[in-house]
Amino acid sequence: MAPFFGSWLILSTVEHDEKLTEVGEVIGQLSVQQQASAVQTPYLILAASLLALAVIFMLLKLPLLGKKVVTSQKTAKGSAWQYPHLVLGAVGIFVYVGAEVGIGSFLISFLTQDDIGGLSESQAAHYIAYYFGGAMVGRFIGAGVMQKVKAGKVLAFNALCACVLVVAAMFSAGSVAM
Numbered sequence: 001m002a003p004f005f006g007s008w009l010i011l012s013t014v015e016h017d018e019k020l021t022e023v024g025e026v027i028g029q030l031s032v033q034q035q036a037s038a039v040q041t042p043y044l045i046l047a048a049s050l051l052a053l054a055v056i057f058m059l060l061k062l063p064l065l066g067k068k069v070v071t072s073q074k075t076a077k078g079s080a081w082q083y084p085h086l087v088l089g090a091v092g093i094f095v096y097v098g099a100e101v102g103i104g105s106f107l108i109s110f111l112t113q114d115d116i117g118g119l120s121e122s123q124a125a126h127y128i129a130y131y132f133g134g135a136m137v138g139r140f141i142g143a144g145v146m147q148k149v150k151a152g153k154v155l156a157f158n159a160l161c162a163c164v165l166v167v168a169a170m171f172s173a174g175s176v177a178m
Helices: 002-011 023-029 032-059 084-111 121-145 151-170
Strands: none
Touching: 084 121, 121 151
């Protein structure tokens, strides 16, 4: 829901001229103060929401779960860097999140190209919500599939599908590329 909310708040404040199709041209005509005020409201709402959430958790009396009396204290020896699966897992998550955010960042620019979608910025912003919603549904499906299928096979299948889809987007145009 955040992309719908953000695009409504941010992109609705920018008046679009029919002749201007590029975001850079619209932004170029706005003053610095107008550009800042276009994103000020969403960040103020986010800050107020987080502050309210912090106050709620400050006032809640949460139970102390799992409190045990420790008779002897064991200290872990060594370093986390000793465990290659841990290090590779951290690298994998870093690369995955970078790819996911990168795709979301470039999606509007991609969909507004005339030979791809020819959409306006506000129309293209709705596709970001579908993209992140699809990623969330895919995670749930993947968690279920991995109960029955080995992780390596699931990873290989998803990597192959991603490669096919990227190649299809690169060498096609219009709704197929979208």
